[in-house]
Amino acid sequence: METSIRLVKDKGRLWTLFKTCFVISACTFGGGMVIISLLQKKFVEELGWIGQDEVMDLTAIAQSCPGVMAVNTSIMIGYRICGPLGAIITAVGTVLPPMIILSVISVFYTQFRTNPVVSVVLRGMQAGVASVMMNVSVTMTRNVVAGAASLTWIMLIAAAVVVLVFNADIILVLLICGVIGGVHTWISMKQEKAGKDGTVK
16 A cells, blocks of 8 residues: 555656756756756745755756756656656656757748747846846855855855856866865864764764
């Protein structure tokens, strides 16, 4: 009985994963950051399947990995919720709409390019995309700095300066910050473990 209930629950979650990723991918313009905002609202705020901190971690990993950020994030969210099958479902749901839309557009490319109505619509979408990306940036920044350690502040300011002022390679900056964060976390865990061992003794 419990196994049957679990299977039904898993199927329901898989369908929700596919449907959500398909609809968001089909109706979203502006790239990975826009899609991440909508995924966050759905899976964190509405469904509560994952936490806000987890989304931040998954987004950081997706941005650091090769490939399209939106697809990477969808795959990781799917894997976190329903394992490997969830990752496959979310990948298909995210990739399928652009493939269909681009296939249709490629057939009528000349008509789309010279159509003034399409041009005006796309300009309007640019404004909407900009506002959504600003919302994502503010939300993610607020979650990062809330209760952040001094090292996080230092890395945040330093990364912004070297990228904006010195035009440094973003990938290199991400790798350096990742290494520093990893070493800091390892040292903190080692100290915490040593403290617990001392308390036990």
